[in-house]
Amino acid sequence: MHHSALLGVLILFCSLPRSLGGKLLVVPVDGSHWINMKVLIVELHSKGHDVTVVRGSSSWYIEEHSPLYTSITVDIGEFDDEFMEKFLPSLLKMQRQGRSLWNELALADETYQRFKEIHEQICNMTATMFENETLMNSLKDAEFDVVLTDPAFGGGVLLAHRLGLPLVLNVRWTMYGEAHFDIAPSPLSYIPVTGLQLTDKMTFTQRVMNVMTRLLILYKNSKYFENPYREFTRKYFGPDVSFFSLLQNTDIWLMRNDFTFEFPRPTMPNVVYMGGFQCKPAKPLPDALEEFVQSSGEHGIIVMTLGTVFGQLLSELNDDIAAAFAQLPQKVIWRHTGPPPANLGNNTMIVSWLPQNDLLGHPKTKLFVAHGGTNGVQEAIYHGVPIVGLPLAFDQPDNLSRMRAKGTTKIVDIATMDRNVFLEALKEVLGNTSYRENMKTLSKLHHDQPMKPLDRAMFWIEFVMRNKGAAHLRTQSFRMSWIEYHSVDVILTLID
Numbered sequence: 001m002h003h004s005a006l007l008g009v010l011i012l013f014c015s016l017p018r019s020l021g022g023k024l025l026v027v028p029v030d031g032s033h034w035i036n037m038k039v040l041i042v043e044l045h046s047k048g049h050d051v052t053v054v055r056g057s058s059s060w061y062i063e064e065h066s067p068l069y070t071s072i073t074v075d076i077g078e079f080d081d082e083f084m085e086k087f088l089p090s091l092l093k094m095q096r097q098g099r100s101l102w103n104e105l106a107l108a109d110e111t112y113q114r115f116k117e118i119h120e121q122i123c124n125m126t127a128t129m130f131e132n133e134t135l136m137n138s139l140k141d142a143e144f145d146v147v148l149t150d151p152a153f154g155g156g157v158l159l160a161h162r163l164g165l166p167l168v169l170n171v172r173w174t175m176y177g178e179a180h181f182d183i184a185p186s187p188l189s190y191i192p193v194t195g196l197q198l199t200d201k202m203t204f205t206q207r208v209m210n211v212m213t214r215l216l217i218l219y220k221n222s223k224y225f226e227n228p229y230r231e232f233t234r235k236y237f238g239p240d241v242s243f244f245s246l247l248q249n250t251d252i253w254l255m256r257n258d259f260t261f262e263f264p265r266p267t268m269p270n271v272v273y274m275g276g277f278q279c280k281p282a283k284p285l286p287d288a289l290e291e292f293v294q295s296s297g298e299h300g301i302i303v304m305t306l307g308t309v310f311g312q313l314l315s316e317l318n319d320d321i322a323a324a325f326a327q328l329p330q331k332v333i334w335r336h337t338g339p340p341p342a343n344l345g346n347n348t349m350i351v352s353w354l355p356q357n358d359l360l361g362h363p364k365t366k367l368f369v370a371h372g373g374t375n376g377v378q379e380a381i382y383h384g385v386p387i388v389g390l391p392l393a394f395d396q397p398d399n400l401s402r403m404r405a406k407g408t409t410k411i412v413d414i415a416t417m418d419r420n421v422f423l424e425a426l427k428e429v430l431g432n433t434s435y436r437e438n439m440k441t442l443s444k445l446h447h448d449q450p451m452k453p454l455d456r457a458m459f460w461i462e463f464v465m466r467n468k469g470a471a472h473l474r475t476q477s478f479r480m481s482w483i484e485y486h487s488v489d490v491i492l493t494l495i496d
Helices: 002-019 032-046 083-096 101-131 133-141 155-163 204-224 226-237 243-248 287-294 315-326 356-360 374-383 396-405 419-431 433-447 453-467 488-495
Strands: 023-027 050-056 070-074 146-149 167-171 252-255 271-273 301-305 331-335 348-351 365-370 387-389 409-411
Touching: 023 032, 023 155, 032 050, 032 167, 032 374, 032 453, 050 101, 050 155, 070 101, 101 133, 101 155, 101 204, 101 226, 133 155, 146 155, 146 453, 155 167, 155 226, 155 243, 167 453, 204 226, 226 243, 252 453, 271 453, 287 331, 301 356, 315 331, 315 348, 315 419, 356 365, 356 374, 365 374, 365 419, 374 396, 374 433, 387 396, 387 419, 396 409, 409 419, 419 433
Parallel strands: 023 050, 023 146, 050 070, 146 167, 167 252, 252 271, 301 331, 301 365, 331 348, 365 387, 387 409
Antiparallel strands: none
16 A cells, blocks of 8 residues: 555656646747747647647648647648749849849749748638637637747737737747847847848948838738738738737747847847757767768868758759869768769768758867758857858848858858859868857857756746736837827927
8 A cells, every 4th residue: 555655646746747737829830940849849848738739731841640749730722832942943043144133023022922822821721720610619628828839920820819818929030021120129220121131330321221121121011911911800800900910919029049149139028039949969970970970080070951941052053062072171961952963072971861950069060051041050159160151042141141240150152152162161261260269159158148048938938828928028119100109299299
């Protein structure tokens, strides 16, 4: 009896954390965004929380069956999963043939139009959920504590409002652009707009470009993105509710960056920075890979990857990259899909997948050749590895320009790159110790904080669950009109 009682107490003790766990409804975005959302889900699951994930029927990476979560699969209709495969060659060919204003505008319009179609699909998927009375009743009966979503697309924001649940964002981008512009004061005099590769120190001409680009972005967003959400909110929530107001009413914004990466700027009480939350100490490499790395001797290794979406470039670029690598004493591990490049040296290993974090954390890694995605840049900062950047699209040029401004990165323009240009960039970063020293300084700053970014994210998600929101941190500014916000009415009254 004594042993039985002890066993019962032990079982009860072990099950207590899970019984006290919360219930989260997660609405993620696919692709590389899912990689960092999954990091949060893994941690939430380990802390005993019950996670349900809403996924589209044509999802690329979000598995329907997982030990980490229960999934709800919703029909999203036909999805053009070859979009990126078609987009990148078109972009590269345009850049290689010489940039022109008209070509860039045409490509931008094509990109905006494609993303408009995705937003429409997201609204249709959300409408399918709303019209399914059985599903919506089950979601209400589940008594979730919070909705966690990535607002690059708006389905999670709409679902949280329909269910009347607190909302937490895993965010860097929203449908309107860089997330700070949606929630925090963003003076264009020193806050650079994404796409211009500017810093917080702008000349007059650059400030003019910054303002004009911001106005153009607002126009493009209104033209391409707002209409599907405007129609949706009018149908399901009435004419007085806008998607932008629902977004701004979010309880906590978990920002996937911090000020080792970002330029200093105004922020808000409910903005929580978790830059590098996905980073972790390196694990041992697989035996074959470790053997290759150790064979590099004192010269060390170079790691190259262009992320989850862009596995390969144009063949001429791949050949030039391979030829440049072949002239270096370092060993190279290159994630590459497609036909093997010509001119491939004996020092280069081609792989279809690589453990990026573990390689960047290896003491023999000297250099990271990357496209500039947020995840890769954050991991490079975490491990203190300098970068040679090959920006391709989206936020990548701006991400790398921030790293260049901090003296950690050399950017190579795809439009003018050949084997000699690429080789000189590699030699400069390998030979000039300031790149590594500056990145080590950023790494030290990143690590010198009282709480790990992932722990900070967990605290605030659980805070919202415990307190049923964080209304006391939400500003009233977004409920004011432009005239009220800028005190135009007060100024005019005083002038009179």
